[in-house]
Amino acid sequence: MRKSLVALTLAAAAVPMLIGVAGLPRPGDGSAPAHTHVVARYIAEGAQETGAGNLVTGVLLNYRAFDTFGEVMVIFAALAAVMAVLMPAAPSRPAGTPGNGTGGLQVSPVVAFIVRLTAPFIAIFGAFVIFKGHVSPGGGFQGGVILGALLMLLSVVMGRGMQAPLVPVRLARWLQASAPLAFAGVACLGLALTGTLLGYPAAPEMALVRELMMIVLELGIGIGGAAIILGLFLAMRGD
Amino acid sequence: MAGLWQNIDYAAFVALFCIGLYMIMAKQNLIKKLLGLNIMETAVFAFIVTSGMVDGGNAPIVAPGATGPFASPLPHALILTGIVVAVSITALALSLIIEIYRQCGTIEADELKGAE
Numbered sequence: 001m002r003k004s005l006v007a008l009t010l011a012a013a014a015v016p017m018l019i020g021v022a023g024l025p026r027p028g029d030g031s032a033p034a035h036t037h038v039v040a041r042y043i044a045e046g047a048q049e050t051g052a053g054n055l056v057t058g059v060l061l062n063y064r065a066f067d068t069f070g071e072v073m074v075i076f077a078a079l080a081a082v083m084a085v086l087m088p089a090a091p092s093r094p095a096g097t098p099g100n101g102t103g104g105l106q107v108s109p110v111v112a113f114i115v116r117l118t119a120p121f122i123a124i125f126g127a128f129v130i131f132k133g134h135v136s137p138g139g140g141f142q143g144g145v146i147l148g149a150l151l152m153l154l155s156v157v158m159g160r161g162m163q164a165p166l167v168p169v170r171l172a173r174w175l176q177a178s179a180p181l182a183f184a185g186v187a188c189l190g191l192a193l194t195g196t197l198l199g200y201p202a203a204p205e206m207a208l209v210r211e212l213m214m215i216v217l218e219l220g221i222g223i224g225g226a227a228i229i230l231g232l233f234l235a236m237r238g239d
Numbered sequence: 240m241a242g243l244w245q246n247i248d249y250a251a252f253v254a255l256f257c258i259g260l261y262m263i264m265a266k267q268n269l270i271k272k273l274l275g276l277n278i279m280e281t282a283v284f285a286f287i288v289t290s291g292m293v294d295g296g297n298a299p300i301v302a303p304g305a306t307g308p309f310a311s312p313l314p315h316a317l318i319l320t321g322i323v324v325a326v327s328i329t330a331l332a333l334s335l336i337i338e339i340y341r342q343c344g345t346i347e348a349d350e351l352k353g354a355e
Contacts, residue, residue: 028292043312
């Protein structure tokens with residue numbers, strides 16, 4: 001009974017979707033709606049207008065910066081919600097048994113050494129992806145996730161009862177909020193320069209200012225992303 | 240039918256979407272349901288990114304040596320936003336599952352139904 005109901009629902013979902021995709025333009029067709037309308041202009045003039053050779057970053061931080069503002073608010077709100085759900089329960093458990101590694105799970109010295117050895121290179125790669133994100137593949141989110149993964153690796157190796165956290169808790173809160181703060185700052189700068197929120201000055205001699213605003217956004221998103229990923233990990237681990 | 244064969248890539252994403260939907264409906268373990276949701280999200284992301292592809296197209300990065308045609312940057316930017324939202328959903332759902340386990344001692348949906 002239950003299985004037939006599941007099969008029926010799956011068929012009811014799949015058949016309309018299959019009929020729908022059968023009527024779509026062929027993937028790769030240059031005249032499909034995904035390549036006309038605004039996209040043609042983005043490709044033709046985006047690099048000059050935004051100063052970002054990587055058009056995806058240009059769309060993300062310039063043409064559709066409000067979307068990205070909403071997106072960083074979503075992930076920041078997710079961190080806040082995760083902390084609200086998990087943090088009240090944290091004091092009830094014995095706070096990190098010092099000297100016990102990762103709480104029963106001992107990390108092999110080889111793994112610990114290799115992680116420490118590669119850490120600076122991973123950090124440099126993450127910073128490169130953040131700072132060159134507007135002219136080469138990469139961007140704030142990608143670089144932030146690389147840095148966040150590095151911090152997670154390090155916190156696994158360093159064990160649960162980290163006596164001295166990497167950054168003080170009060171500073172960590174500000175770092176986690178750095179993406180929305182960077183957006184708010186750039187939005188107000190845009191308001192002062194052009195009269196619209198998140199407006200980028202269009203004059204050719206302001207190209208440096210445009211690029212600088214974009215780097216500030218990338219940096220805020222990158223640092224905020226790394227701090228939020230680490231915060232999520234630590235909250236779920238119960239630190 | 241000819242249209243479906245020509246859009247076989249999209250049909251594969253429909254299949255992936257249905258696999259995720261099946262997991263959500265048929266599995267009782269909450270983590271498995273969450274994995275199913277992630278598979279559904281992946282299917283949607285792959286579908287939209289594929290729609291931005293163009294024959295013989297390069298990555299939409301305008302550099303001195305790069306020549307067109309370029310893939311459409313708009314689906315990529317939209318999906319980057321979507322991926323971040325999907326991560327947020329996964330994190331929040333996982334934390335709720337952890338809390339359910341702490342409170343009820345189980346994450347099987349049918350056992351939870353009996354426990355209330």
